[in-house]
Amino acid sequence: MxxxxxxxxxxxxxxxxxxxxxxxxxxxxxxxxxxxxxxxxxxxxxxxxxxxxxxxxxxxxxxxxxxxxxxxxxxxxxxxxxxxxxxxxxxxxxxxxxxxxxxxxxxxxxxxxxxxxxxxxxxxxxxxxxxxxxxxxxxxxxxxxxxxxxxxxxxxxxxxxxxxxxxxxxxxxxxxxxxxxLSSPKQVTAATGIDALSHAVEAYISKRSHPMTDDMALSAMKLIVENITIAYEDGDNLDARENMSLGAMQAGLAFSNASVCLVHGLSRPIGALFHVPHGFSNAMLLPAVLEFSKDYAIKRLADLGRIFIPAAENYSDEQAADVAVASVKSLCLKLNIPNLNGWGIDKTEFESVVSKMSKDALASGSPANNPRVPEQYEMEELYRVCFDYDFSTERTIK
Known part of the structure; x- marks a missing residue:
């Protein structure tokens, strides 16, 4: 072996x-x-x-x-x-x-x-x-x-x-x-920044992660968490832009070698059928997927929670993992990330292709790397949850 x-x-x-x-x-x-x-x-x-x-x-x-x-x-x-x-x-x-x-x-x-x-x-x-x-x-x-x-x-x-x-x-x-x-508009900065965060997080929780990718992913998560809001609110802040560029590159190195998971599997069909840019669709999906996966990645998500809130160092792993999920939701809310409905996707049209999207997502192979590997019906339900997802709720997806 x-x-x-x-x-x-x-x-x-x-x-x-x-x-x-x-x-x-x-x-x-x-x-x-x-x-x-x-x-x-x-x-x-x-x-x-x-x-x-x-x-x-x-x-x-x-x-x-x-x-x-x-x-x-x-x-x-x-x-x-x-x-x-x-x-x-x-x-x-x-x-x-x-x-x-x-x-x-x-x-x-x-x-x-x-x-x-x-x-x-x-x-x-x-x-x-x-x-x-x-x-x-x-x-x-x-x-x-x-x-x-x-x-x-x-x-x-x-x-x-x-x-x-x-x-x-x-x-x-x-x-x-x-x-x-420096030329990136605010919403592009937000969406691509959350995209980079999703790369780092998925590389870290992936079943194919290893020590080299873990180091890159942890560094990327810290750089992105500490700088994304600054870059969004002050696009001319070159220090924040520099840290985001480094974080995004490290996240790329991490996921290229550890593979991505469920967020990316669900994201690609949305882009193909509804022409939502990849960064935006990843950002729309990340909080709900983390809720879905949390109980199967407690320790790893606890590390993310402690990056968001250093005081969570004193929390249990389960509490710190809850902090991670809540913090990602709060970040998306702060960065004005829309849900699928808010993007303008027609609900009837969306419902008509939920089954196809789920099949295409499974066929991509990425969901198999997720800590919790979903069945097709669970992916269909996740799509429906994400359509009207409220980033301000405390609801947990089981």
């Missing part, structure tokens, strides 16, 4: 203020022409032009794909891959949130391996040829995708969010510059 654990990370991580300036040097070492995968917002903020300028200073030519809009789809992957091939690019650079990064990860793999991106779901097909070098540059403190070997791509034919996880999808270089997150 194997008793060792494996920990994967990018070959190089450039982290800190002004790290963005390293993109030219990193690209020069890997090729002469890059495709920059980004979106209209990043272009309007002139981050794309700054990236191209940094590349030109090092003699690296570039083309841009700005078609990513909200959640990544197989259409974006096909369009960007076509441009990559037509322009004879040698490097992929992603600049933006998790959608841009996941799209770029897919291009890096498909540029050297054949087939449709969905072929790689569930490891039905393995990427056997080394991918194109990918430099990932996040502009939000949330997904941690810059340091993970997983992508989530929507199949526009079946309305399924395809969870794909293989070592080849791991970026070669991550450039994490907190200055790039």
């Amino acid at each position: 194997e008793n060792y654990k494996t920990f994967h990370s990018p070959q190089t991580i450039n982290y800190g203020r002004n790290a963005f300036g390293e993109v030219g040097r990193e690209a020069k070492a890997r090729g002469k022409k890059a495709i920059i995968v980004s979106d209209k917002v990043m272009n309007d903020l002139e981050y794309v032009s700054e990236c191209r300028d940094n590349l030109l200073k090092e003699g690296v030519d570039s083309v841009t794909y700005l078609g990513v809009d909200s959640e990544p789809t197989d259409i974006y992957v096909d369009e960007a891959l076509t441009l990559f091939n037509e322009e004879n690019c040698e490097i992929v650079i992603s600049l933006g949130g998790g959608s841009c990064i996941d799209t770029a990860k897919s291009i890096a793999v498909l540029a050297t391996n054949d087939g449709y991106i969905g072929d790689y779901m569930g490891m039905k097909k393995m990427a056997e040829v080394k991918p194109i070098p990918h430099i990932a540059i996040p502009t939000t403190a949330g997904t941690g995708s810059e340091v993970t070997d997983a992508v989530v791509i929507a199949n526009t034919t079946t309305d399924v969010k395809m969870m794909i996880k293989q070592p080849s999808f791991l970026p070669e270089v991550a450039i994490v510059d907190p200055l790039l997150t």
Whole structure:
């Protein structure tokens, strides 16, 4: 029986203020022409032009794909891959949130391996040829995708969010510059911050956690809990932004190696069918899932409770776990996280696909990592609870 654990990370991580300036040097070492995968917002903020300028200073030519809009789809992957091939690019650079990064990860793999991106779901097909070098540059403190070997791509034919996880999808270089997150609006800061917290928490309570991921997850939870409200209320506070960027990256490293659990399993179908951005759907689900899981993860959630309230050091583990659940609810309330109803999802339409969403969530494999593994009927009930969830209640889900 194997008793060792494996920990994967990018070959190089450039982290800190002004790290963005390293993109030219990193690209020069890997090729002469890059495709920059980004979106209209990043272009309007002139981050794309700054990236191209940094590349030109090092003699690296570039083309841009700005078609990513909200959640990544197989259409974006096909369009960007076509441009990559037509322009004879040698490097992929992603600049933006998790959608841009996941799209770029897919291009890096498909540029050297054949087939449709969905072929790689569930490891039905393995990427056997080394991918194109990918430099990932996040502009939000949330997904941690810059340091993970997983992508989530929507199949526009079946309305399924395809969870794909293989070592080849791991970026070669991550450039994490907190200055790039200063442009994030309040609600994006809130949702991506809770998304990062859910990554850290799920990595910590996952059945596949191990000492390396535990250390990363604990550090990430502390950084996020202590800084998310500050970053939300004062978006120009660079210290808070820096700590959130570090926390999100550590959470990404943790969950990439320990896997996520029930929150992410439930979240992906909501994004696929109702086009709710991943960070928001995770945030909507986290408190209810923690209530559902609490009795099966008392000790681990107690650690989270003591991060939120240091005085809980004197509480029993069960009391401290209650603090964790209550604190996450309170945080979501403070950050104005909506429930599914508040997002504007039609209840009748939602009810009509609850069974499909539950089946798709189970098929993703993530719920099996949860401390309490739900049956399909329990997942259906969780969806219904989350639709009208009240973050201010003391109600416990059993």
